Amino acid sequence: MEFFNNSVFLGVMLSLLAYGIGALLKQRFKLAIFNPLLIAVIIVIAVLAVSGIDYKVYNEGAKYISYLLTPATICLAIPLYEQFELLKSNWKAIAVGIFSGVLASLGSILAMAVLFGFTHQEYVSFLPKSITTAIGMGISEELGGYVSITVAIIVLTGVLGNMCAESVCKLFKIEEPIAKGIAIGTASHAIGTSKAMELGDIEGAMSSLSIVVSGLITVIGASVFAQFM
Template identity: 50%
Template structure:
């Protein structure tokens, strides 16, 4: 059994099985809080603990899934391409909204970490929390954060955004499809985009756009925000 678990292919298989179980539970219950990614993470943690499998052993196969994150992110350009005319029509408000949202999110992280006395290392790790994982890991390394903490923050942010986003739209009566897509993509990256695609094609296209622009703005602005954060501590 130990030999089977140590095989890289087993890690890939168990990850796919865990995610499929999460999808089934989500479809049956139709509860936003039971996100497939959240369920699969919980199942994998339980599995690794029960069978005493180290993270290193799991990552022998899990790293291949991580490798596929970048091309999977690129695929999100497809719904954007389908709505390119809509992008041209709302170019200025879209770019402005994404820019202010991204910068505002990073500044909020700095202020909250300073308010609650969170260590510099952890604070730096959470600055790129609202961008897709491959870009977030690179930014975290660049500004001196902890990549594993950054990945955890990105996942939590994405799941929380996908869950709370539709609720916020209802409470504040936000009906504009472009606004919904931009909000989900800017705040909760690929996970939010998967939710946006469920809402509609326009929402999905705008959310895909937000991922790219949010990542670009974060890469440029994050080092500046990081220096400000370091000066406050």
């Protein structure tokens, strides 16, 4: 236990091992419930709870993985560049789709906050739920929310989007690749985009675009909606 508490790489090793187990389960059973990120979160929580290792000790190593978040997000520009002509020919529909998605996200949080009687801090913590963590943390902190809750909600939203995206598209008979990509990216940021990329190149490109645009719109929209409570 002393070795683990003093190890700088504990967080990295545990995170990668947990995600690897999740990836193997997903490959073996082919079920949406075996999302690698979801499995990794469950395993890490279980290990920390059983072993008694403090979260701060774990995070000392795990935080280095977070440094890869920004360059990984930037790399999503590659499939967008490859579908640039398609973007230009459909930019009006894409713009309306992303704006509608952001408005629906913010509006649903406002409705939920009123229904369940959230405090202002709790309310603003939930507003950035559908955008990438790098932007969402900044919004939550600026508006006075609980950043730790914001991060957890963003991850949960992405995981659920990744798990449910394909089924929801089938349920509502959404077959247009552009529509699929816009919906997934706007609702569940980078984690959902990984599912969009599995569905096709166009879906992945449009989802990548949605991450950036919806993030920028949410920066403004969250500030406006924060005044409602």
